[in-house]
Amino acid sequence: MAAASEASILWNPSPERASASRLAAFWNEARRLSARPLENYEQLHRWSTEEPGPFWALVAANCGLRLRVPWTEVVDDAGRMPGARWFSGARLNFAENLLSRSDDAIALISVIEDQAARQMSFAELSRAARGFAAWLGQQGVRSGDVVAALMPNSSETVIAMLGATMIGAVFTSCSPDFGVQGVLDRFGQASPRVLVCSDGYFFKGQKIDIRQRCAEIIAALPSLQAVALVSVCGLDSGGSPSVRSVDFEQCCANSPLAAEDTPDFPFDHPVYIMYSSGTTGLPKCMVQGAGVLLNHLKEHQLHCDLRAGQRIFYYTTCGWMMWNWLVSALASGATLLLFDGNPFYPDPAILWRLAEQHRLSIFGTSARYLAALEQSGTNVAGEFRLHDLQCVLSTGSPLPPERFDFVYHSIKQDVQLSSISGGTDLNGCFALGNPMLPVRRGELQCLGLGMSVEIWDQNGQSVIEQQGELVCTRAFPSMPLHFINDPDGELYRRAYFDVYPGVWRHGDFAEITAHGGLRVSGRSDATLNPGGVRIGTADIYRVAESLAEVEDSVCIGQDWQNDVRVVLFVKLRNGLELNAQLEDRIRRQIRAELSPRHVPTIILQTPEIPYTRNLKKVEIAVRRAVMGLPIPNLEALANPQALLHFQNRPELQA
Numbered sequence: 001m002a003a004a005s006e007a008s009i010l011w012n013p014s015p016e017r018a019s020a021s022r023l024a025a026f027w028n029e030a031r032r033l034s035a036r037p038l039e040n041y042e043q044l045h046r047w048s049t050e051e052p053g054p055f056w057a058l059v060a061a062n063c064g065l066r067l068r069v070p071w072t073e074v075v076d077d078a079g080r081m082p083g084a085r086w087f088s089g090a091r092l093n094f095a096e097n098l099l100s101r102s103d104d105a106i107a108l109i110s111v112i113e114d115q116a117a118r119q120m121s122f123a124e125l126s127r128a129a130r131g132f133a134a135w136l137g138q139q140g141v142r143s144g145d146v147v148a149a150l151m152p153n154s155s156e157t158v159i160a161m162l163g164a165t166m167i168g169a170v171f172t173s174c175s176p177d178f179g180v181q182g183v184l185d186r187f188g189q190a191s192p193r194v195l196v197c198s199d200g201y202f203f204k205g206q207k208i209d210i211r212q213r214c215a216e217i218i219a220a221l222p223s224l225q226a227v228a229l230v231s232v233c234g235l236d237s238g239g240s241p242s243v244r245s246v247d248f249e250q251c252c253a254n255s256p257l258a259a260e261d262t263p264d265f266p267f268d269h270p271v272y273i274m275y276s277s278g279t280t281g282l283p284k285c286m287v288q289g290a291g292v293l294l295n296h297l298k299e300h301q302l303h304c305d306l307r308a309g310q311r312i313f314y315y316t317t318c319g320w321m322m323w324n325w326l327v328s329a330l331a332s333g334a335t336l337l338l339f340d341g342n343p344f345y346p347d348p349a350i351l352w353r354l355a356e357q358h359r360l361s362i363f364g365t366s367a368r369y370l371a372a373l374e375q376s377g378t379n380v381a382g383e384f385r386l387h388d389l390q391c392v393l394s395t396g397s398p399l400p401p402e403r404f405d406f407v408y409h410s411i412k413q414d415v416q417l418s419s420i421s422g423g424t425d426l427n428g429c430f431a432l433g434n435p436m437l438p439v440r441r442g443e444l445q446c447l448g449l450g451m452s453v454e455i456w457d458q459n460g461q462s463v464i465e466q467q468g469e470l471v472c473t474r475a476f477p478s479m480p481l482h483f484i485n486d487p488d489g490e491l492y493r494r495a496y497f498d499v500y501p502g503v504w505r506h507g508d509f510a511e512i513t514a515h516g517g518l519r520v521s522g523r524s525d526a527t528l529n530p531g532g533v534r535i536g537t538a539d540i541y542r543v544a545e546s547l548a549e550v551e552d553s554v555c556i557g558q559d560w561q562n563d564v565r566v567v568l569f570v571k572l573r574n575g576l577e578l579n580a581q582l583e584d585r586i587r588r589q590i591r592a593e594l595s596p597r598h599v600p601t602i603i604l605q606t607p608e609i610p611y612t613r614n615l616k617k618v619e620i621a622v623r624r625a626v627m628g629l630p631i632p633n634l635e636a637l638a639n640p641q642a643l644l645h646f647q648n649r650p651e652l653q654a
Contacts, residue, residue: 010417010438011413012438013416013436017435022305023435041516044449045447052074052474053074054074056075056086056087065092066092068092071088072088075477076088079474081479082479084475085268086268086477090267091265092264093262093265094165095129095162095163097290101308102122105333107335108335108336109335113202113203113345113350114205114346115202125159130262131251131252132159132164132228132251133163134256135228136164136167136194138254142169143169144169145170146273147164148190148192148196150178150183150210151173151175151176151198151230153316153317154232156248157173157318158327168265170270170272170287172186172190173319174318175317175613176201177203177317177638180220181635183635184217187221189285189485191221191223193226194227195217195218197214198210198229199232201340201341202340203341203342204342207233208233211235228245228251229245230248231248271290272288273288274424276425277616283633284491285484288480291478292324294478295426295450295478297332298448298450303435303448306329306361308333312335313339315339315364319614321423339351343369349380349384352378352384352386355386361388363393364392364394365392367396367398367400368611371403373406374410380410381409381410391417391418392415394419395421396614398421398521400541402542419444426476429451430447430508431444431446431520432444433446444519446517450476451472451476453470454472454473454512455467455468455469455470455471456468456500465512467521468509468510469499469506470506470508470509470510471505472503507525509524520536520538521536521537521538522538526619526620526623528556535594537555537619539594539598540555540568540594543593543598544570547585547586549572550586551571551572551573552570553569554569554618554622555569556619556626558627558652567603568604569609570586586600587600604651610622610639611639611642613636613638626649626652
């Protein structure tokens, strides 16, 4: 593909596709309800944020939120953050919404690496979830109690979540590759009554036994009353982690809880406990309610054009919010493809083989995965027929323009590529895709409907085509209800509202483009500040990693002589060594494509770049390692040993 400018259009929906989209139908309804002219997306978005009551009421009705008791008021005061109340008077059952069908249509396709797929219909899923709900009730689990899962991304995890939320319990999960302390840092704050855990998980074809780890975790959680054990690896049941453990299949085989016996709950009843990455301290425990589902319905149906019967996939673990995001697609009547394991085992094409075999409509992954796929040389478009694929989603970190080129050149030309950005905090997106708008190189297509997003400069003024802090100026339904162990709300306020009282400061450094798209340049707490000018790290990564020799990179700002100097660490391809010529090329390329201020003062080679388990670079942890400071919660990192390469570097000493 020829080089293209960052603003160039790489894909446009056909008029037929745009007019037939779920968003187009919603837009027509909005025109009918609103006295405003809604002639373009900017006007539609402005209506959705300035009149949140009519907007979110239309989302609930149009996207199929199932309420047992209707609301008396959509929102009391959207200008109050935190503290706005949504859908007062409404009552619903969260699990009932996800079990949107009860027929023999396939609900779940579960795949563990290269093993045979397991399928489960909506009818089978409903019965298993109702059986598990009945078992939980027998264990004394009541509304508001916590059910935790230390599980791979499998059908059993979905069943556990549905069974828990069906009776009003709060569900929380971690990936089984977390160490003991990482799990206890999370579940220890949540105090679960029941734990669902696996005997192990698969990675690169190997069985990873976690039974001893589970035993240590169980022993350290005095709140536990029962444990349900899932046999994923088929390990000897004699190694069961606890005398209190019961086989999960037996739990689900209970007489199912009848539909008329499932209670309903207020809209703000707790559903999930989510955790921050915890790379700067103990993870925040965020309690979320049914507003998460409403926001997901909007994102799935209006921004991704998801429909009943279609098949959706996201490469995620149960320790990342994208698992919750994916599972909500059941509420739209879609089929979920669940995958657990290494996405490059037994070969780099495994996920695309599944995409072809299972006729995926939506394929979601991380920016880091797409970079690794490109480096592998895999030509997806040449190997697979992806006739049903309509949308590719990417998140976890900013997707550089060159990766847009790769998707359209090597995966599929006629596809909506949606780089999406939001966070665990809102369990959703601030900016994402749009089936009626073009995809521009290097940009997120649009701001999310109902999300009053602005970019503020250092003076707190809203700006366009200028980098600054991403903020949200009005409340939205998926905001956390509260944090655990935060009785007066101080931790909650400090997390989002300490800089701009009453305005959500998300912590992203970004820019709204002239045509309403978004470019994210990285975390604002990791932005560089040489000479007092703030610059984003993502811009530097994009340029440095465009060189053939550079496989990966991480950049920090180091305090130096009353200023900040930019230090770039590069991981080179196998067998290459950093030399003066390559350093010069990197600097010249960054200067030419960005600015003299972006040019790193020091460039150093490293064999490994540290990432969180959600595949996000950890600039702050690298900076602390360089400074010789302690790094809290190493359990949050996928490869904490990588930080050793940044400590005691003589080139960075005074």
